[in-house]
Amino acid sequence: MTRELVVGVDVGSQGTCAQAIAPDGEHVATAYVPHTLSYPRPGWAEQDAREWPGAVAQALAEVRRAVGGAAVRAVSFGSQLDGLVAADAAGRPLGPALIWMDRRAGAQCERAAERIDPDRLRELSGCNLDASHVAAKIAWLAEHRADQHAAARWFLLPGSFVAWQASGELAIDPSNASSSMLLDVQTGDWSPEACDAFEVDPASLADIRPAHTVLGPVAPWLQDATGLDPSTQVVLGCGDDMAATLGAGVVEPGVACDVMGTAEPVCAVVPGPVLDPDGVTELHPHAVPGGWLLENPGWLSGGAYRWFRDEFGSAEAARAAATGADVYELLNALADGAPAGAAGVLWVPALAGATAPEWNADARAGWFGLAAAHGRAHLARALLEGNAFALRDVLEAIRAAGHPPTEVVCVAGGARGDLLRQIRADVTGLPVTRPDDVETTARGAAMLAAAGVGLHPDVPSASRAMAGQRSEPLQPRPEHREVYDALYERHRALYAGQVVPRRLN
Secondary structure, three states: OOOEEEEEEEEOOOEEEEEEEOOOOOEEEEEEEEOOOEOOOOOOOEEOOOHHHHHHHHHHHHHHHHOOOOEEEEEEEEEOOOOEEEEOOOOOEOOOEEOOOOOOOHHHHHHHHHHOOHHHHHHHHOOOOOOOOHHHHHHHHHHHOHHHHHHOOEEEOHHHHHHHHHHOOOOEOHHHHHOOOOEEOOOOEEOHHHHHHHOOOHHHOOOEOOOOOEEEEOOHHHHHHHOOOOOOEEEOOEEHHHHHHHHOOOOOOOEEEEEOOOEOOEEEEEOOOOOOOOOOOEEEEOOOOOOEEEEEOOOEOHHHHHHHHHHHOHHHHHHHHHHOOOHHHHHHHHHHOOOOOHHHOEEEOOEOEEOOOOOEOOOOOEEEOOOOOOOHHHHHHHHHHHHHHHHHHHHHHHHHOOOOOOEEEEEOHHHHOHHHHHHHHHHHOOOEEOEOOOOHHHHHHHHHHHHHOOOOOOHHHHHHHHOOOEOOOEOOOHHHHHHHHHHHHHHHHHHOOOOOOOOOO
16 A cells, blocks of 8 residues: 655745655655745845745755655645735745844834724734734835835735646635734634734735645645646645644643744743733744734844854854864853853843843844853853743743643754753743654644645644654753753843842852
């Protein structure tokens, strides 16, 4: 009997990753194709959306060759959130996609606030009024690229655009729709009130369907490019944060998923629509139909560590090049040489603005408390601890919403580091674990593919059957709790500009 597989495709800002997964969760093959990023001005971030279908086709072709004669039943997507693709009626992009890290639309948010109270918008959509979201980007396009705006038949998010190209059928799932600021979270449909605030015609937005909806067979061009069978189905998919959370098996309340990538989104499953009192998290539908997440979109975490590598880690980079060692393992060893608390040094995790303990695009990063006795090891450890303090900020907000997490599951590349997970356990006071396969975004998309074509009866069943095994949890170390509790208070005071100097030990 021919073996059946599904393929999940993670369409991110850095690249496209496709994973072939068996219905029992066995990982069979992976392919990765990088993307090009453009930063035309400070605060702007663009990609050519026309690259994405080609990258998807290349990754799927590589996976198809790797799995040999196995039958690929379905393909689905976990795609970067918050990007805008303005497309004509035939699906052709009319200009560069404004991706999730693009924040050029601040003035459009200010004008929208004159039409709708930001608290009302948050109550309606679950979203903070923020320039990263698609509604503001559509308004920016109308003001600054009027020709593109006028020619656009559709305003799409990356996931909708890619699934349309792959299948010929246009739709959007609730998680992607929610990140636009235009979804009414109570009705599950586009909000006329929110659309009016940003002067968006709801008819220019795709129809909303569940994430595991089968759109139809792969388009002929994709069959030709990949060798996929004409019977292979395209399943709609969801946003990448939701796919990563689903792929980690996080479908029940009480668990938070910490996505330790370039940015560090944090998602916690909650039993129903709820908002935290301070707006640190947003409310979004989960990939599981009827499920909900409190989500913080993340601060520059792994990206900040990469910056440290490039600016301060030349010794480790040279050693890695000479020996073949992983440069981040060498940097982790450097940081592990400093004591818990980094001898009083604090890092403000705002290298690209802050999302914790508040959303503030103008916040800036820095080390505080430096003395001549400190060295690179203290700087590295303080950076890792600052990221963990931001995680605690988010968990505290979720706790304030009435749903305190009892466990943290770390995924993505940063989750491989034992030191990074142990610091998170010590700082948060919660057990911290990770799946054996930490690249869970593509796995979550594969779960949607499997549920869509009936290999599992529903999405939660697919998640339970296909999630990888988790490591033994790292427990908080009592001897470090007092150090980190005191330092966390200083972290919050430092952000608020009320730091009280403290004598170093």
